[in-house]
Amino acid sequence: MTAPFADRLTLRTRELGHPLCVGLDPHLDGLPSLFRRGSMAPGAKETADAVAEFGLAILDRLAGKVACVKPQMAFFEALGWRGIEALDRLLRAARERDLLVILDAKRGDIGSTAEGYAAASLREEAPLRADAMTVNPYLGRDSLEPFLAAAERSGAGLFVLVKTSNPGSGDLQDLPAAGQPVQGQVAAWLAEASPRLLGETGWSGLGAVVGATWPEQAREARERMPHNLFLVPGYGAQGAAPADAVAGLRAGPAGGLEGGIVSSSRGVLFPDGSDTTSAGDWERAIDRAVRRAAGELAHATSSSS
């Protein structure tokens, strides 16, 4: 078994001095001219190849600069089985570049079916092996158990949806239920089970997804879950400011805020100036976007501490 995910992530973000995670959401419409091939029909081999080539080029820009990447499974599934083959290539390439991978799949099912998803991505020999994955809690606590058991064995992490970044997230998640919102109930499960994936850094790899668009609720979530890592989507293109994105982090031993990762997708993948046919211009546009996002978050995690 490798070191617990929480330690691998935390030590790496301490080294880098920022919690930026780059979401790999390869929207076909956004793919720069440099990478487009043929008609870009969703099921075609050349489309999946174009997406893989784009993803590999992005991973080359990110290596050594961010702790982790977050491939969004939906965009690969939308290309059919060839999209999953492209994802497979990117998962291996990320590993070769020492980038941690959080597979954003938001899976959730019961019993042996949940075991199937865990087998796909969380076990040592999983065919679509990731360092962590996102999971949906609607089916109840027993539905999380197969994921948790697999993560315990392999040193993987989990991020369970608590408060998502979208405008309608409150429809269920904020409903007042038994003295606290529904999301508080999920947070309570995660806090209680956090010792099962606890690392030496004091952080647990049984993490929570808490959107950057809800900083007040992120602070409450941190009170409910003092040791669980947070995965914070919604920074950048979805509109949340750096200070809001780090609202759920807390001071680490060196003074800076830690205990989570902040994800940006479109802002880094498709920045201004990146829709070009020049490889050099494209690389410079991506590098600039990574520097900007990492710099903003480095500033927010040091100055807020």
Place this chain on the structure above:
Amino acid sequence: MTAPFADRLTLRTRELGHPLCVGLDPHLDGLPSLFRRGSMAPGAKETADAVAEFGLAILDRLAGKVACVKPQMAFFEALGWRGIEALDRLLRAARERDLLVILDAKRGDIGSTAEGYAAASLREEAPLRADAMTVNPYLGRDSLEPFLAAAERSGAGLFVLVKTSNPGSGDLQDLPAAGQPVQGQVAAWLAEASPRLLGETGWSGLGAVVGATWPEQAREARERMPHNLFLVPGYGAQGAAPADAVAGLRAGPAGGLEGGIVSSSRGVLFPDGSDTTSAGDWERAIDRAVRRAAGELAHATSSSS
């Protein structure tokens, strides 16, 4: 656009006289000797081929006998991209055999990501095209919209998780919130939006997943959702009796109960006598299991009416 999913499903179940849907959950451990190949390692080509061959043989047994099949995405994902390629073959084969397909993926995400999942399976030209898919409501009402919009355009159906069949389903779904359980809130959304996928039979393809293991709650759910189709898992191997499985259906124009589909997986895929090396014995075992399950449900839907 094809006819609305609700009508295609309802007319077919009326013809057949029973609501049996067979879940395609190809557990590797359960695969009969007849189909096993090599080491059955999860990522190997021969494993995916064995699963595809098993699935195709099952579809041959089911053609003309059931209205629909429900492939469980997790078991294909567990085999990596080759598993998704096997699923792709089965989706096409089911269509050729006039079997409706409900892709059991329990997807749920926001905005353009939800559109990605919808694009994967619900659009006319989707690479992993299904007639309907299962969706998780935890992210809120706006997260369902891209699925619903895609289904409206293509004549597909959706089954949103309301009350799942597992023992822990009540952890969130039964929480009392704002005067009704959380599941009641989801049911209210589905009832309200049901006209958007309504067919001429009076049934809506904006369906609900309501487990066979909770017959009392199924009756309440039917009161909240008079027109939404129900997908009822948990019959057979998970222990629910036929009468419980049809508790949420209601009398149709010919007197029998209708308005949903009851899914059995292991009980039909891996019945007693099916772990054999004889193709003839295997076919007889599967045929017997289909006859038994279909007969039980035909009896339950006619005698309860």
